[in-house]
Amino acid sequence: MAKREATHVIIRTWLFPGDRQVDNMDWLSESINFLVVNAVAPFLYVARLDQRIYWLYLFVALLLAAWIFIHKGSEKKSVRPVSSLHRLKEFGSFCFPKEVYGHTSAKIDYLFFIINRIAFPWLIAPLIVGVPIVSHISNLFFTQFSFLIGLMGHAGLADKIFFTLCSLIIMDAALYVSHYLQHHVPFLWEFHKVHHSAEVLTPITVYRMHPVDDLLTGSLASIAIGFLTGLFQILYSEGLGLFTVAGLNIGLFAFYVFGYNLRHSHIWLPYHPVVSHIFISPAQHQMHHSINPLHFNRNLGFVFAFWDWIARTLYVPMQREEIVFGILDKDSRDYSSIHRLYWRPFVRAYKHLPRINQKKQN
Numbered sequence: 464m465a466k467r468e469a470t471h472v473i474i475r476t477w478l479f480p481g482d483r484q485v486d487n488m489d490w491l492s493e494s495i496n497f498l499v500v501n502a503v504a505p506f507l508y509v510a511r512l513d514q515r516i517y518w519l520y521l522f523v524a525l526l527l528a529a530w531i532f533i534h535k536g537s538e539k540k541s542v543r544p545v546s547s548l549h550r551l552k553e554f555g556s557f558c559f560p561k562e563v564y565g566h567t568s569a570k571i572d573y574l575f576f577i578i579n580r581i582a583f584p585w586l587i588a589p590l591i592v593g594v595p596i597v598s599h600i601s602n603l604f605f606t607q608f609s610f611l612i613g614l615m616g617h618a619g620l621a622d623k624i625f626f627t628l629c630s631l632i633i634m635d636a637a638l639y640v641s642h643y644l645q646h647h648v649p650f651l652w653e654f655h656k657v658h659h660s661a662e663v664l665t666p667i668t669v670y671r672m673h674p675v676d677d678l679l680t681g682s683l684a685s686i687a688i689g690f691l692t693g694l695f696q697i698l699y700s701e702g703l704g705l706f707t708v709a710g711l712n713i714g715l716f717a718f719y720v721f722g723y724n725l726r727h728s729h730i731w732l733p734y735h736p737v738v739s740h741i742f743i744s745p746a747q748h749q750m751h752h753s754i755n756p757l758h759f760n761r762n763l764g765f766v767f768a769f770w771d772w773i774a775r776t777l778y779v780p781m782q783r784e785e786i787v788f789g790i791l792d793k794d795s796r797d798y799s800s801i802h803r804l805y806w807r808p809f810v811r812a813y814k815h816l817p818r819i820n821q822k823k824q825n
């Protein structure tokens with residue numbers, strides 16, 4: 464009995480670290496509350512501005528899809544006039560075709576998303592905990608250089624805009640590095656393959672990420688943002704804040720609003736070739752998911768395309784190209800069920816470890 468109570472205390476302390484005095488009833492109700500909050504969390508993502516499937520981002524993507532649909536429709540010369548209801552049905556099928564949204568790969572995405580978000584809510588820990596920690600370390604480091612302290616004086620509007628932009632750029636650079644490593648380090652590629660194994664793309668595919676993949680990306684982004692924040696806090700005498708929308712960098716918010724969700728979809732939206740050298744278009748990310756060897760390891764950028772341009776991994780489509788999504792893998796069964804999505808990458812990644820050891824010995 465005493466042992467059981469001790470276990471309760473340990474779990475209780477882990478779940479509610481700030482409240483060690485709760486009695487058993489409080490503990491029970493708070494545990495239930497914790498579980499319920501976690502269980503419904505994925506279903507509330509559409510109401511959370513910091514999530515990529517926030518209703519506004521989806522709605523604007525739908526408006527863009529409507530614009531593409533109308534433009535596409537005007538190219539065809541209709542022989543007979545069609546009713547509004549018929550056009551609406553056509554639009555529905557254009558946006559949500561059964562062969563995409565009812566595909567087995569899409570169904571796995573839905574389930575994987577729900578399980579991932581319920582089972583691994585701590586995956587966002589690198590961003591929540593990591594940024595303040597790295598920022599503090601960075602701050603302490605730059606304090607060593609006394610000439611930097613307050614060098615830029617008081618922050619004005621232009622400084623705040625500059626910091627907001629720098630923060631977005633450095634986060635994006637970290638995401639590019641992370642994505643580059645996921646594609647070029649065989650051990651990491653095994654985990655990233657989970658995302659690429661999707662045979663159809665829907666906005667939920669963005670969450671088809673192995674927890675190891677998410678942790679790497681979140682950690683590198685935290686280090687980059689934390690480092691920059693620590694430096695800027697030293698440079699300005701009274702510190703400096705970002706322009707945000709409900710806590711989200713305003714630049715990232717704008718990026719999500721303007722059609723982000725079309726990148727994981729079947730709807731083709733390219734940018735002008737010049738713009739495609741600065742921003743990654745939805746079409747460019749779709750090419751990133753292509754099994755065509757010409758498109759392998761291309762368009763690794765998240766917001767900005769110039770990282771790809773600099774590293775020669777950019778691919779700008781000049782016209783619509785037929786794309787088959789997925790990976791060229793000998794054993795596609797590895798990605799055909801939820802439990803395989805979690806465990807097979809570990810098994811496959813383990814096979815790459817002896818090679819690393821061999822290289823070390825050589």
Ligand SMILES: [Zn+2]
Pocket residue numbers: 642646655659751
């Ligand atoms: Zn990738």
Ligand SMILES: [Zn+2]
Pocket residue numbers: 658669727748752
């Ligand atoms: Zn993707």
